[in-house]
Amino acid sequence: MAQDVMQVETDVLVIGSGGAGMYAAVEAARLGANVFLLDRSLIGRGGATVMAQMTVAVALGSETPDHWSHHLDDTLAAGRGLCSEPLSRLLCEEGPACILQMEEWGIGWARRDGRITQAMAPGHDRPRCVYVDFLNTGPAVSKTLRTVVNKTGGIRKAGDLCIVDLVRQDDAVVGAVALHLGSGAPVIISAKATIVATGGLTRLYRRNSASSNMGGDGYALALRAGAPLIDMEFVQFFPIGHLAPRLVGMDPIMWDPFRYKLGGRLLNNRGEEFAYRYGVAEDGKYTLTRDVATYGILKEVEAGRGSPHGGVFLSFEHCSEAALREAFGPVIDRLAANNIDLTRMPVEVAPIAHYHMGGVQADVRMQTEVPGLLVAGEAVGGANGANRLSGNAITEALVFGREAGRSAAARAKRTRAQPLRPEALAGALDLIRADAPARPLNTAEMVLRLQTTMADDVGPLRDATKLTRALATIDDLTHDLGERPAGDGGAFDLVRLDWLDLRNMLVVARAVASAALARTESRGAHQREDHPAMLDRWQVNQAVRWRNGHLDVAAQPAASLAAAQ
């Protein structure tokens, strides 16, 4: 299908407009760069940031004395020995400055007696999490940044642009090729610096907490452009995703704020609080970190002590209606509309794919191994090691976004724009403009098959048999997908978009499953049933590289790239 090609030139291209992308765009523009901020969704309304609920971890010490080094100690402990320490340090040390900048920009962090309130969260040694309110912190972060983006000169914005591939020329990334979803036309963007801020990969899993544009595009884009990924085996499952009864109009991870405020009891089908079996006696409090809670819940289910729908119970029956209403006001009415009365009944919860600890390997300036390619936010691997603490992800998005914006602006100042050569663009343009193939493909069914495989065989509890079976299914699906895109490539062609998404999802799924198969130990979010011990010799990160169309997984000393800078 012949279509006009639009061309855009910019100093800095930012791919993805979540917290990381918007902060990066503002910082780069503030330092004098021309910025093109694009998103496959609407600007500032796709991805995870706008869905985040409550906690933002930062050592402000506004109510209880704190220091970033305490936050770092907790982050490293949660990461089970695998954090890329320079990145973790950056997150913790620079967190306060970004959080205070957000306050200056008008976010309105919740306050008590004039001081910014900080809540306790599992794995933190003191109250450290700021919030706007208990269900709407993410929307407030997004709205604040959207407003600043709109007020900042030098930022052009475009939604409905999905990046299909980065453009690599003379060993550097010099821009990207996008598909305009509304017309099916290609858009070529030339940039002196490109920031991948595309968020995580949880769409790979059947039950997930994120939006449908979180299929791990950025990881696949970076891999194909030559940048390594690290820690891909560490997918975080949110332990208490809502399972039953049916809940309409609310987020599946909505129970976390209830637990922050009221504790709540996690019970098996005998009515027992079972956390003590897995190392922590909760006794109505909320202290289990996410990796341990996920493990405990799945083990209770496996032992036949689960709830009817395959999870466990979360109960607030010991709380009075007045206490619940005081804590959650109108949310109680929304639950009532779903026939849920927390004073009389527990709900069923089970782990749900939520966040990715792994990602593109970067140094503390958010530079990858490939000149011209930077990363930010959840797309970056390593800061949280084998397990992320509650609240670290929004802070990571803001801090890493700011850093990436600075580095990109600096690169743009010292770099001349490169004319893009046709051979560097041809592959992506062909995929966008290809005619419909004779053989129809049920891409929606293929997405579901991949998600089911990942959930069943590459979930929190793994073994060699399951992982090998998952890799065989990924092989089959890759073969079925073929080289030529499905769909006719016209306006809003969702089949072509599914095909392009699957092209990325299959590569990323392979990276997760291969790294999980190679790591023959259990650590944090990666639990191997056939290798249950955590082993000293595995205190190494694994890097995944793309070599001649294949993935190569290799162990490397922890944080080697970050430490080398």
Ligand SMILES: Cc1cc2nc3c(=O)[nH]c(=O)nc-3n(C[C@H](O)[C@H](O)[C@H](O)COP(=O)(O)OP(=O)(O)OC[C@H]3O[C@@H](n4cnc5c(N)ncnc54)[C@H](O)[C@@H]3O)c2cc1C
């Ligand atoms: C329901 C939910 C609740 C959460 N609650 C919390 C919390 O309370 N505290 C906390 O710290 N963390 C929380 N998290 C995690 C946190 O929100 C994310 O890790 C963080 O917001 C990621 O920010 P980001 O900017 O890196 O990515 P995102 O905000 O995910 O943004 C990525 C953007 O990239 C775009 N994109 C992707 N691929 C392409 C492409 N090919 N071309 C163009 N654009 C593309 C997407 O459309 C999206 O807009 C939560 C996550 C979820 C899903």
